[in-house]
Amino acid sequence: MDANVLDAELTAVLHGRGQRVTPQRLILHRLLRAGPQHLTAEELLGRSRAQLPNVSLPTVYATLDLFEELGVIRRVPGTGPAQVYDSRTDGHHHLRCMRCGGVGDLEADVDLGGIAGAAREQGFVAERVDVTVSGVCPACARDSAS
């Protein structure tokens, strides 16, 4: 896609939310849409150096956060800052609260056979399939209602 079109798109979204349009945001946005689909903050920083020699990691993080809020990118789901271990070892799935960071079990049967098969068709040796539902847990929903 043309850089001008991408810039116009982002400009529209930013203005719509009363956010400023800066060269860093435009260039990082272009790189995100042009480069490899999956990137870390460091990788994006590296790719931006040619066009933004002085860009800093905090700016990249701030911009990625903003883009996620704007719906321009997504964070590939993780468990949050600290690793969580689970003493249940059977195949089951998780609920993760975006408010309090808590983790709970999802009590539901999910048919994952098709998923593992699809992965195998792509040449991937599937060993495990995990489903994570992100949202707001009952306790946090109650708190915000009051």
Place this chain on the structure above:
Amino acid sequence: MDANVLDAELTAVLHGRGQRVTPQRLILHRLLRAGPQHLTAEELLGRSRAQLPNVSLPTVYATLDLFEELGVIRRVPGTGPAQVYDSRTDGHHHLRCMRCGGVGDLEADVDLGGIAGAAREQGFVAERVDVTVSGVCPACARDSAS
């Protein structure tokens, strides 16, 4: 479950793999099976202080790693050390290579309606459902074959 039974179970598994049985391993194992199902390393450390005043965080991490290898616990899936961002924002899912850490897209339609519904029945406000397949990617599988 009785602590003696738990200890016997772990002892059997450890001996089966030629691993040593230590008090730290026994106690941490008991706590994992008794305490809250989802824990971080720090939380487990805190809970073990009463019985193991001098236990250290590196030991907790080493023990958790070992237990995961033994299949005694599972790590709740994350994206690995560095956060990964994705420039695709439609609902789609991921393949994660346990060998190289790479992330790819899963090209498959998954029916997630039932899952979100089940979460809602538990009082959870579901905003997003992610499916992650862990395994070995084609490139790494090829390398290990040679």
Place this chain on the structure above:
DNA sequence: CTGGATGCAAACTCTTTGCATGCAT
């Protein structure tokens, strides 16, 4: 002009590593 965005440095959290001691085998 004015306040939000940036760059720099430093702090912070989580996790891993190095090495001497101790204990399970």
Place this chain on the structure above:
DNA sequence: ATGCATGCAAAGAGTTTGCATCCAG
């Protein structure tokens, strides 16, 4: 007796915060 497991300290990676400067509006 042997060597793996432990504890301590320190290093390391990734991310966030504080603050002065700068620039988009």
